[in-house]
Amino acid sequence: MIVNAEKSVNPESDLLALREALHQRLDQLLPVVDEQDRVSAAMRAGTLAPGRRIRPLLLLLAAHDLGCDRHHPGLLDFACAIEMIHAASLMLDDIPCMDNALLRRGRPTIHRQFGQHVTILAAVALLSNAFGLVASARDLPTGCRAQAVAELSGAVGLQGLVQGQFQDLSEGHAPRSSEDIARTNDLKTSMLFDAALQMAALAAGASPEVRQKLRCFAQDLGQAFQLLDDLADSHASTGKDANQDEGKSTLVALLGAEAVQQRLRSHLHSADQHVTLACRHGAATRHFMHSWFESQLAAFG
Amino acid sequence: MIVNAEKSVNPESDLLALREALHQRLDQLLPVVDEQDRVSAAMRAGTLAPGRRIRPLLLLLAAHDLGCDRHHPGLLDFACAIEMIHAASLMLDDIPCMDNALLRRGRPTIHRQFGQHVTILAAVALLSNAFGLVASARDLPTGCRAQAVAELSGAVGLQGLVQGQFQDLSEGHAPRSSEDIARTNDLKTSMLFDAALQMAALAAGASPEVRQKLRCFAQDLGQAFQLLDDLADSHASTGKDANQDEGKSTLVALLGAEAVQQRLRSHLHSADQHVTLACRHGAATRHFMHSWFESQLAAFG
Numbered sequence: 001m002i003v004n005a006e007k008s009v010n011p012e013s014d015l016l017a018l019r020e021a022l023h024q025r026l027d028q029l030l031p032v033v034d035e036q037d038r039v040s041a042a043m044r045a046g047t048l049a050p051g052r053r054i055r056p057l058l059l060l061l062a063a064h065d066l067g068c069d070r071h072h073p074g075l076l077d078f079a080c081a082i083e084m085i086h087a088a089s090l091m092l093d094d095i096p097c098m099d100n101a102l103l104r105r106g107r108p109t110i111h112r113q114f115g116q117h118v119t120i121l122a123a124v125a126l127l128s129n130a131f132g133l134v135a136s137a138r139d140l141p142t143g144c145r146a147q148a149v150a151e152l153s154g155a156v157g158l159q160g161l162v163q164g165q166f167q168d169l170s171e172g173h174a175p176r177s178s179e180d181i182a183r184t185n186d187l188k189t190s191m192l193f194d195a196a197l198q199m200a201a202l203a204a205g206a207s208p209e210v211r212q213k214l215r216c217f218a219q220d221l222g223q224a225f226q227l228l229d230d231l232a233d234s235h236a237s238t239g240k241d242a243n244q245d246e247g248k249s250t251l252v253a254l255l256g257a258e259a260v261q262q263r264l265r266s267h268l269h270s271a272d273q274h275v276t277l278a279c280r281h282g283a284a285t286r287h288f289m290h291s292w293f294e295s296q297l298a299a300f301g
Numbered sequence: 302m303i304v305n306a307e308k309s310v311n312p313e314s315d316l317l318a319l320r321e322a323l324h325q326r327l328d329q330l331l332p333v334v335d336e337q338d339r340v341s342a343a344m345r346a347g348t349l350a351p352g353r354r355i356r357p358l359l360l361l362l363a364a365h366d367l368g369c370d371r372h373h374p375g376l377l378d379f380a381c382a383i384e385m386i387h388a389a390s391l392m393l394d395d396i397p398c399m400d401n402a403l404l405r406r407g408r409p410t411i412h413r414q415f416g417q418h419v420t421i422l423a424a425v426a427l428l429s430n431a432f433g434l435v436a437s438a439r440d441l442p443t444g445c446r447a448q449a450v451a452e453l454s455g456a457v458g459l460q461g462l463v464q465g466q467f468q469d470l471s472e473g474h475a476p477r478s479s480e481d482i483a484r485t486n487d488l489k490t491s492m493l494f495d496a497a498l499q500m501a502a503l504a505a506g507a508s509p510e511v512r513q514k515l516r517c518f519a520q521d522l523g524q525a526f527q528l529l530d531d532l533a534d535s536h537a538s539t540g541k542d543a544n545q546d547e548g549k550s551t552l553v554a555l556l557g558a559e560a561v562q563q564r565l566r567s568h569l570h571s572a573d574q575h576v577t578l579a580c581r582h583g584a585a586t587r588h589f590m591h592s593w594f595e596s597q598l599a600a601f602g
Contacts, residue, residue, distance in 0.1 A: 037459075038467070038471075039459060039463060039464065040459055043459070092421060095421075097416075097417040097418040097421070098418050098421075115398075116398040117398040117399050117467075117470060120396075120398070120399075120421065121393075121463045121467050124393065124424075124457065124458075124462075124463055125459045125463040127425065127428055127429065128428065128432075128453075128454045128457035128458040128463070129454065129458050129459070131429075131432040131450055132450065132453075132454025132455060132458065133454075135436070135447045135448070135451045135454065136447070136451045141443075142444040142446075142447045145443075145447045146436045146437070146443045146446045146447045146450070149432055149433065149435075149447070149450050150433050150436045152429075152432075152433075153429050153430065153432050153433025153434075153436065156426070156429035157426045157429040157430050158338075158341055158344070158426045160429075161425075162340060162422045162425055162426040162429070163340065166339070166340050166418075166419070166422050169418060
């Protein structure tokens, strides 16, 4: 276990510093080797564009709350790997044969900048880089790194992001029950949240009980997150195509915005309980979660 | 190091048994969970279709020649991971925005059977599965598994298959020097051969000197293999689209078939020297290489 030297956290300046550390490390891991290399340029564009960095922040904050030093270089590598996987999944989700999206993070989607074949190759390279980075994360035991690769693999594959995207594409426009929608949201969002948290737990040497509580936390957080995303969809300020969900069977379409807000708050409450039980060395993760959701929900009025 | 209990090999029946073991394990790793699941069906179709299994066989045979038991379950997992990566790369190479191929292994390409979005998702799931499988390969030390993930990651990413495919797409139809073609062939073929051999070496606990010789072997073997592929392209019996290379700047187009055959034999000679120096516990790898190339070259007359 990596020992946490400092416990007190100033939330705002601290998040800024962590985001900056993530950006610098990603920039270092995805160097500009050759200006002509379109694939590496697409990898950089997809990963370094200004993003919220929710998943890697979650990893770093949870590691802190579990007793690790957030600035441990191996944890930063784990966090960057999570962000690369996330970036790759967004790049692929956006291509014409998937969601055919035009905008992402307020910019033209990667395939509109670089073409479809470059985007697919860049996504594959990011995925592959991410696994390599986890396997060789600095100053962490080999057992921790090998287990972290296995966790990440589970979150990406047929029981994770891939299945979520497939369900969304094949069933998203047909009538679905709220259980079906929740299941797809779980695959699309909770699984990668969970992998990030499990990787933090592995670095911290957490017990199976703590890891189980983090799984429950990830499920609630992922559901809340996806509900927020659905609520946000009708607002043009997301940096993505507005009304991308039009005609799609989301919970907002099924239950209405108010009921979705209630459901979201219920997931946040449950998430809070799980993370509080799991984390004995700090409360940075729950503070981050609450302030994030409050600021987002306030924006919808 | 895993100790090799039996040294003598009956080449033909032995290869059949290894191919069967690979097929059975791949079948087990890619189960039919739900008949409706198109993504897992595409993963199975891309991986289990009759193939030559050159890369995983190379891994198992080299491990034997380095002193391992070829039937060690962890080695079989490593070998299956290599085949999944290879299958994923073929599926992606064939899609319309890449090579737009119609046939592979004598069957309609995966995107023609399952659609482009399913093919891309299946390839991502295969890649991700492969890394997870290596990270949790049975009965191998964690350090060996973590290093093997890193080796595999290097072979897939921007310095490997991805870059090879990108160069082939962007420069394949322009005039290229024989050095440029050899460089692309190295990325497209030698890198994954090398990863397979390095994973065998890691399982065998081979020295850095042996691993370096295996790298040289992989380079020569990859070049020879790609030259054979170019020579085979004008023959309709490959199970792939005939004349796929028409108009492409290959070494056959640049130097003529006879010079290419000479170059191929020179690479084989060099490969033989490297593998002989690397492997002190058997000669199964070089026997396999020679019999494979002789049978293929004989078919061209």
